[in-house]
Structure formats: C-alpha cells, structure tokens
Ligand SMILES: Nc1ncnc2c1ncn2[C@@H]1O[C@H](COP(=O)(O)OP(=O)(O)OP(=O)(O)O)[C@@H](O)[C@H]1O
Ligand SMILES: Nc1ncnc2c1ncn2[C@@H]1O[C@H](COP(=O)(O)OP(=O)(O)O)[C@@H](O)[C@H]1O
Ligand code: SF4
C-alpha cells in the first residue's frame with residue numbers, strides 16, 4: 001500500500017465571494033506513508049488547502065479535482081463530510097486550546113470523539129484513550145486524561161490533540177503549524193512524533209512556514225506561493241536542487257550558521273500579490289529575477305518523475 | 316561607553332504555591348549600549364520574557380534597579396516615564412491579541428503617533444506598512460483580514476513607528492516565514508545603523524541570533540550563564556546549552572538533507588545528554604515535568 005496516492009489535489013481553486021480567488025492552482029499528492037510538507041509564506045493558502053480537504057474552507061466556489069482514496073471529495077454533501085471528518089482525515093492546529101473545550105477533561109472529549117464514529121462502550125473508549133496517550137508519549141496517561149486542557153503544558157496539550165485526531169485511525173492527519181507556538185525543545189519532540197506517525201499510522205500533511213521543519217520531518221514537500229503550488233517533490237531533491245526561482249530565493253534567505261555574516265540577507269523584493277493583483281501569468285513574475293516574456297502565460301507543473309515545477313525555465 | 320539600558324542585580328520572584336517563591340529572574344546584571352543588539356537565548360521558562368518585561372518597565376523588580384539613560388526607572392516622574400516609554404518599544408510574542416479588531420490597520424498604526432503627539436500622514440503610515448513588507452493597500456482594512464504572519468509584521472511596524480531608541484523583541488521572528496524574517500532582520504540592522512536603535516532580541520534560533528546580534532547572553536534558571544561577542548561565543552560556546560544549540564542544522568540550502576537530519580538528531584541527543592530535553596519519547600517525560608523540577612530547584616522556602 002505504501003507509495004500509493006491517498007490524496008490528490010489537481011488544480012484546486014477557491015473563489016471566495018468577497019476576498020476573490022484565494023487558491024489558484026493547488027496541485028499536490030499525499031501518498032501513503034508520506035509526510036508531505038506544505039510550505040509557503042503567510043497568506044499563501046496553506047491553511048485553506050488543509051481546510052478544503054475537510055470541506056471546512058470559507059464559503060466560495062471550489063473547483064478542480066480533489067480525490068481521496070479514489071473518492072471525489074468535491075461531490076461530498078454535508079452527511080458525507082460528517083462521516084469523513086475525524087474518521088478518515090483529521091486536522092490539528094497550532095493552538096491546541098482551540099480544539100478542546102476548556103471546561104471538560106481531555107479524556108472525556110477524546111472519548112466523545114471516538115464514540116461519535118465507533119460503536120464502543122465508554123469503558124472500551126476510555127481504554128483506547130489511555131493507550132493513545134501512551135503512544136503519544138504522554139507520561140502518566142491515566143491521570144493526564146483526567147486533566148483539563150489548561151492544566152497541561154503546551155507540549156502535552158499538543159500531544160493530547162494529536163491523540164484526539166488519531167483516535168479514529170484516520171488515513172490522513174493534517175497538521176497546521178503544530179509546533180509554531182511551542183518552545184524549540186518541545187518542538188523537536190512533537191516533530192519526532194509526527195514523523196513516526198507518518199511512518200506507522202497515517203499519512204501526514206504537515207503545514208508549516210519553516211523550511212527547517214520541512215528538512216527535519218518531511219519526506220516530500222509542496223511549495224505554495226500566492227495560492228499556487230509552484231514546486232513539489234521529495235524533500236532531498238527540492239531542498240538540495242530547488243528548481244523554481246521562488247524556492248531558490250526562499251532557501252537563500254535563511255541566515256547561515258557558518259562562514260562570514262552577510263551584510264544583508266538576500267531577500268525577495270516586493271510582496272506577494274493579493275487575489276486582486278495576482279498576475280494572469282506566472283504568479284512569481286513580478287518578483288522573479290529571471291522573468292521573461294514567456295512568463296506571461298501561467299506555466300503548468302512539469303518535470304521528470306516526482307520532482308515537478310511550474311516555471312517556463314523547466315521544460 | 317555608557318549603557319542605554321541597564322539591569323543591576325535584578326531579582327523578580329513569583330508566588331509558587333505554598334510558601335515558596337519562584338525566582339524567575341535571579342540577580343541578573345546586564346547592559347545594553349546605544350545602537351547595540353544583544354540577543355538573549357535560553358530554554359523555555361528560564362526567565363527571558365520576565366527579564367524583558369522588567370527592562371521595559373512593565374514590571375517592577377523585587378530587588379535591584381533598571382536604569383534607562385542612567386536613570387532609575389522606578390524613580391522617574393510620570394511625565395519622564397511617558398517620555399521614556401516612547402523611546403522604549405516592545406514587540407510582543409502574541410500578534411493575534413495585539414490589535415483591536417474594530418480598528419482599521421491604518422488607525423492602529425497611527426495610534427502611537429497620536430498618543431505621543433507626533434506628526435504623521437496617510438502616506439507615512441503606508442510607507443511604514445511597506446517597510447515591514449505589507450502592501451500600503453492594507454491601510455483601510457481590518458486586522459482580521461490578515462493571516463497570522465501578516466499580523467506579526469504589523470506588530471513590528473507599530474513598534475518602530477516612533478523611531479524608538481530601544482526595542483525589546485520577544486521571539487519576534489520565530490513565527491515568520493524566512494523571506495519576511497530576512498526582511499525584518501535587515502530592517503532591524505538598518506534601523507540600528509541609521510538611528511542608533513538598540514535592541515534586546517529574545518530568540519531560540521541561533522542562526523537568526525548569529526545574523527542579528529553583536530552580543531549574546533545565555534540564560535539558564537533565572538541567571539546569565541554565558542555572555543560574549545556573538546561570533547566568538549558561537550565559535551567556542553562554554554555552557555552545554557549553548558554548545559548543544561549551536562550545532563548547525565538551520566541551513567537546508569547548504570547542507571545535504573540527510574546531513575541536516577543527522578545534525579538535528581545529534582543535537583537532540585546532545586540536549587538529552589545534558590538534561591535539557593527531559594521529554595524525549597524514550598524517556599517519556601515532558602516539558603511539564605521539567606518545569607516542575609525547575610520549580611523545585613528554584614523555589615526558596617520563605
Ligand atoms: N475566511 C476568509 N475570508 C476571506 N479571506 C480569507 C479567509 N481566510 C483566508 N483568507 C485569505 O486567504 C489567503 C490565504 O489564507 P491562509 O489562512 O490559508 O494563509 P496561510 O498560508 O495559512 O497563512 P499563515 O501562515 O499566516 O497562517 C490570505 O490572503 C487571507 O487573507
Ligand atoms: N505571572 C506569573 N506567575 C507565576 N509564575 C510566572 C509568571 N510569569 C512567569 N512565571 C514563571 O517564571 C518563569 C520564567 O518565565 P518567563 O519569563 O515567561 O520565561 P521564558 O520567556 O524564558 O519562557 C517560568 O517558570 C514561568 O512559569
Ligand atoms: S515562470 Fe518566469 S517568472 Fe515564473 S518563476 Fe519561472 S522564470 Fe520566473
């Protein structure tokens with residue numbers, strides 16, 4: 001089963017009534033056993049991509065293809081979504097406090113989630129909760145289950161949220177900036193956990209703005225810019241030989257840890273376009289140092305094998 | 316050179332349940348020269364933010380003094396304190412709660428000018444927006460229209476609005492994308508050279524710290540354990556925490572990915588070995604318990 005495509009987005013577009021076209025060509029594949037990093041600047045559409053996969057995107061016209069294990073998600077009605085969410089794909093967020101009700105013990109909340117999708121007794125669900133928390137590396141899981149969300153440290157809360165997300169054995173875990181709010185040492189632990197989940201339990205879509213996180217935790221990566229996926233492929237290839245000028249510029253902007261300190265860090269001049277100013281051609285054209293007249297037509301994703309790029313320079 | 320901002324043997328304790336007091340800042344002396352960037356690094360909970368708040372005058376020390384321009388902040392008249400406030404700005408860690416959702420971005424940015432009765436125009440506010448990498452067209456929009464990263468840029472714009480002399484920045488770029496991070500780092504360095512802006516830069520990212528700071532102070536358990544010029548400190552770190560953190564792994568562009576992974580793992584093990592990660596899965600302990608062991612270490616029964 002490993003390597004087989006689980007989630008396939010092809011040219012996904014989201015046209016919001018007020019805000020305009022927020023996603024304008026998101027193409028990516030999550031294969032079984034993969035941790036796919038979705039990386040991009042703030043506002044590039046990472047969260048919206050994740051939310052769309054669960055049918056939780058803001059109101060608007062969604063087009064393009066979105067297939068999950070052969071099923072067409074774009075045809076889902078509200079009943080289909082209710083059965084799908086939490087059961088086959090689950091999402092975790094940057095702030096675990098948003099996932100838990102503050103006034104209820106976390107164990108009770110996870111039990112509820114389990115019994116929503118599976119017909120098991122309360123006792124059986126409780127057993128599953130303890131075993132999940134144990135697997136997530138929560139010390140003293142019995143006691144932890146009886147805590148209120150605010151009684152746990154940030155790292156433990158994040159583990160509890162991952163436990164809740166995995167409670168119904170979803171095939172896909174979508175993690176939206178799961179470590180951004182955490183201390184660096186706790187971050188390392190949560191990323192290790194997510195990497196293990198990717199290897200053993202579920203495919204993972206890891207949304208992050210941090211290339212370091214991608215390098216540490218992902219097997220594959222999709223680079224998002226202004227609502228468009230511009231490069232995707234195995235992490236090693238994309239980070240070692242980035243082909244898209246945007247990915248190249250992004251990697252150059254990371255401060256070096258050795259050698260002389262540059263007077264200025266190389267930056268990408270200008271700002272990402274908004275939905276109103278997004279060019280009809282290549283979305284990166286206004287900021288691209290290699291722009292030519294050919295870039296006036298939107299390039300599609302091309303490339304050999306798994307490493308694919310949307311740039312006219314790449315035949 | 317005389318210090319612009321100085322902490323002298325500062326202690327700040329918090330009630331820690333029972334009769335104990337937690338010594339969050341435990342006798343720290345530190346000084347920031349005009350135009351200097353001092354980075355404060357250290358593990359979560361070691362007291363960095365508490366020290367930052369003390370230096371800002373948001374919080375009073377139990378003992379010791381905070382001096383701004385040689386003057387004890389605790390003894391300033393309210394007028395002098397207001398004057399000082401405009402020269403001392405903080406960039407907060409939490410950008411989401413930093414803005415009134417009912418104010419347009421333009422009026423949020425104009426607020427410091429109004430409070431301190433400084434002249435400003437729509438154009439100058441739009442310039443400020445563009446300076447932090449936001450389009451001037453955000454002027455009439457509301458903070459809710461911004462994504463998390465865009466809001467943090469706004470936060471930084473507000474802090475630099477009045478061209479302060481000192482900025483205390485608590486993890487200001489950790490939530491930003493690298494391209495914006497690079498812009499902000501360059502911007503802070505520009506401000507530093509153009510206007511002699513001094514800053515205390517609290518961060519856990521040593522690659523960022525290396526790029527931006529003149530000096531580094533390493534904090535551990537409420538005290539400064541190591542302090543020195545940035546490049547020489549990173550070249551030969553003495554304290555195990557600094558040694559562990561300065562193992563490079565921040566340049567995926569240069570390192571091969573497998574090497575980078577290896578480094579991270581090595582760093583992780585090193586941190587474990589010196590007892591800084593007590594929550595490693597194998598050890599099945601968590602930050603929570605490390606917090607508590609710290610509390611135990613640092614609580615003096617009154
Ligand atoms: N509910 C909404 N209504 C209108 N516009 C929206 C909505 N949600 C997002 N947007 C806009 O869509 C774009 C993409 O937003 P999204 O939240 O996906 O970005 P992101 O990459 O996750 O950013 P960050 O990393 O800062 O969270 C942004 O320009 C944002 O302002
Ligand atoms: N208002 C408070 N009441 C009680 N304890 C506090 C308070 N603020 C901070 N602390 C404690 O003081 C220590 C230092 O906190 P802080 O300055 O926030 O550290 P850092 O910024 O390095 O994470 C921590 O152990 C924290 O739990
Ligand atoms: S298509 Fe043209 S503008 Fe776009 S990234 Fe490639 S060279 Fe640059």
Ligand SMILES: [Mg+2]
Nearest residue numbers: 046047462463
């Ligand atoms: Mg987001």
Ligand SMILES: [Mg+2]
Nearest residue numbers: 363364365485
């Ligand atoms: Mg802090």
